[in-house]
Amino acid sequence: MHSASSRTDATLLEVARDAGVSKTSVSRYFGGERERLSADLQARIAGAAQRLGYRPNQMARSLKGGRSRLIGMLVADIRNPFSVAVMHGLEQACRARGFSLMVCNTDNDPAQEREHLALLAGYRVEGLVINPTGQPSHELRQLADQGLPLVLLDRTLGDLEADVVGLDNAHAIDTALDHLLAQGYGEVLYLSEPPSRASSRQARLARVEQRLGEGAGLSGEACCLEPGDAPALNAAIAAFLAAPGAAPKALLCANGNVTLAATRALQALDVGLGETGLMGIDELDWCELVAPGITTLAQPTEDIGRAAVDRLLRRLDAPGERAPPRRSDYGGRLIARGSTRR
């Protein structure tokens, strides 16, 4: 029963010989043209393939046809649940349309990004979905210039010619601030990681500053801190809460990581949630568990994943068209909980 130890896979030719037919027929059988074969041949081929444990060699297949049927994904931080959720949507959409997804994690490291890019290019992925780290690397620009379909998640990247799929940041900020206002909060501290080169952070920050500048019942400030700098975060929050002001105060967090850090900080400062408002962009499964529940704005991650694949395949179907980059924005969903109930 156990086969030889050589680990040589059966080839199309072997199947053909075993079945007593030609290579072409076997190729047709596995290439989705079974109808064109006689019932007899089909049975013989199926039998032989079964017997030999034959599997078409994708490498050879894509070498010949030029179609690898592979989509690459570059994700900045695989441990970020948001990235995983998008990846899940992507993968589903890819499979549904006959593609496979090759995922590479860069750990926010430009060197790893370059390395992985070379890898994906080597496997001749037909499209690339990227959750970019910072500046577009030379490798990436080169691929883009070659005309490889590119979709950026959540943020634009320099002047790169690529579609962008992500949250409608201005609308998301409006939704959040309107919610806080409606709940009776008047003073807001917006917490974000440094927006430096991440366009989505810039967009959110800009909208926050615009809204807070307008007045209209809300005032406050924005504060950008390096992720992981807990002391600075604690200090910033403490200062905000200690500052004089009659209106109830609330914290708005730019993403899931910040929400996590801010929740830690509030616990360290022994501040009650709700009394002081807390709200974050990105829904996480623990947000309902931290009493009395943390209000979030959930991103439609599956939609985003699907949209990314759509963009990619649209470009693949119209090769050489060079349509202008397009951006698709999706709205978030407000999940109100106790942390914004006074």
Place this chain on the structure above:
Amino acid sequence: MHSASSRTDATLLEVARDAGVSKTSVSRYFGGERERLSADLQARIAGAAQRLGYRPNQMARSLKGGRSRLIGMLVADIRNPFSVAVMHGLEQACRARGFSLMVCNTDNDPAQEREHLALLAGYRVEGLVINPTGQPSHELRQLADQGLPLVLLDRTLGDLEADVVGLDNAHAIDTALDHLLAQGYGEVLYLSEPPSRASSRQARLARVEQRLGEGAGLSGEACCLEPGDAPALNAAIAAFLAAPGAAPKALLCANGNVTLAATRALQALDVGLGETGLMGIDELDWCELVAPGITTLAQPTEDIGRAAVDRLLRRLDAPGERAPPRRSDYGGRLIARGSTRR
């Protein structure tokens, strides 16, 4: 600056022509044999490759050489942080040793598992790391019989010839129960998903029942529920807490999912953590946030990932040896928090 829209990658032959050398020399240059080429040739090839934006075609490379340099991973639930953490370790280890990781998510669906298996086999992965769903599929058994190196994460799978890497379940249970005992709890409710075909769940459950049967200061029971059946869970916990008994009571959760569900249930029942003990296997980033912090037993996920790759490559380096399956167990790390402090 912009290249043609055709998306045809430069080939080795084109580089050779542009550089005025032979294919062989270019192949040597990119195949890691640069030392054997004269400085002049090296420079000419480098220039031409640069100019043309050449990237070796992995497909063709692996077609010829038979080495795809690909490791496949099949994960049952990509949204499980434990899986992601292991995947992270795997990926690092793969890269460090010149391999790439192709990850497929099965969403616990046997049909998807089969499909993805066919895919990975098609790309001629040289090894497979699997977080199995249930019964070994026919496809999987076939690959194993062919001698494809296989590593199972966390659970054995029927009589499949494969290495297994995971937690030392008996030791983990002992650590957990000893901790609960030391903290003064005497009555334990062990919560798990149905162990049906998952060997690690069986192992944990068996050890729990053995220990609870021994007495030695601990008594209690085990309760297996379908994931997501919140009403049943609430009822089970309520019954446990209502039952007469002098000793302080504690819940022990078999994995992260169960911990999440149990935490929800305890909140619904308005039970204070600590007063009633709560402890879970698997560390999650929110466990410290749910007041007063949830005690966990963290799995050494990165170690597990690395070990899996080690096993795989060891078999790859000794082809045809058919060493007997081997199992590697790793110890967990206790993270004591307020939920087990009375």
Place this chain on the structure above:
DNA sequence: TTGTACGCGTTATCAA
């Protein structure tokens, strides 16, 4: 409906 012959981009073998 079935088979023959060639090429995809690369590496390996052998000769110079």
Place this chain on the structure above:
DNA sequence: TTGATAACGCGTACAA
């Protein structure tokens, strides 16, 4: 140190 040539496994004309 270099180069010519034959595979690798498959798809796809084209011919029968």
